[in-house]
Amino acid sequence: MPPTQHISITIPWYVPAIVGASFIIAALVGAYAFYAVRTLDNVLTVTGSAKEAVTADTAKWSLTVTRTVGEEGITQGYARVTKDTETVMQFLKANGVSDASVTTQPQVMDEMYRGDGYPRQFNIRQTIMVQGKDVALIDSLSKRVAELSAKDIFVTANWIEFYVSNLPELRVQLLADAITDAKARAEQIAGAGGQSVGALKSASSGVVQVLAPNSIDVSDYGQYDTQSKEKEVMVTARATFFVR
Numbered sequence: 511m512p513p514t515q516h517i518s519i520t521i522p523w524y525v526p527a528i529v530g531a532s533f534i535i536a537a538l539v540g541a542y543a544f545y546a547v548r549t550l551d552n553v554l555t556v557t558g559s560a561k562e563a564v565t566a567d568t569a570k571w572s573l574t575v576t577r578t579v580g581e582e583g584i585t586q587g588y589a590r591v592t593k594d595t596e597t598v599m600q601f602l603k604a605n606g607v608s609d610a611s612v613t614t615q616p617q618v619m620d621e622m623y624r625g626d627g628y629p630r631q632f633n634i635r636q637t638i639m640v641q642g643k644d645v646a647l648i649d650s651l652s653k654r655v656a657e658l659s660a661k662d663i664f665v666t667a668n669w670i671e672f673y674v675s676n677l678p679e680l681r682v683q684l685l686a687d688a689i690t691d692a693k694a695r696a697e698q699i700a701g702a703g704g705q706s707v708g709a710l711k712s713a714s715s716g717v718v719q720v721l722a723p724n725s726i727d728v729s730d731y732g733q734y735d736t737q738s739k740e741k742e743v744m745v746t747a748r749a750t751f752f753v754r
Contacts, residue, residue, distance in 0.1 A: 558692025716746030
């Protein structure tokens with residue numbers, strides 16, 4: 511029988527070091543992953559809201575005077591609309607509306623479609639805009655349009671639009687209240703699981719909703735009701751808290 515041969519393998523000195531380092535790196539990666547998972551789990555995101563009842567402090571109202579004329583009466587029609595507009599502005603001024611609160615738009619003429627065989631007719635119109643802080647005054651005048659009609663003026667009055675001028679400042683105030691509300695909700699949720707709420711990690715503001723009283727007509731893009739003098743301004747906030 512041939513003699514038994516013994517094969518000797520020499521392991522380089524650096525191999526054990528590499529293997530040991532690999533175990534250490536793997537352990538560190540595992541520890542970091544565990545920490546990251548725990549960190550992600552230890553936050554709570556909730557949405558809070560705040561609402562405040564407000565009264566509009568700015569009103570916007572428009573009136574349009576119109577004259578219908580034939581093809582031969584266009585020049586006289588423009589003159590008549592100019593006179594009607596002056597009468598409307600005198601009415602507003604006599605009832606306490608300042609000149610600074612009134613603006614006029616250029617006169618516009620549109621041809622009326624009447625079909626073949628009818629003489630051409632045109633509508634000439636001009637719009638007067640009233641905007642100011644005296645909401646009660648503008649509101650009361652909007653109910654007296656019949657007085658202008660009695661003066662042989664063809665006037666169309668549009669709905670008054672009511673606005674809140676300090677909405678930016680109010681939004682900041684309500685945002686702080688909404689985050690406070692979010693924290694209260696987070697504490698209830700965390701408390702049910704035996705945890706407590708820590709510091710605020712992040713927060714973002716939702717859109718502003720300006721609603722009629724008791725309205726639920728909210729929108730993802732925000733809502734602004736202009737028909738009601740009394741309004742409710744609502745702001746939402748999405749907040750993330752650390753929990754422990």
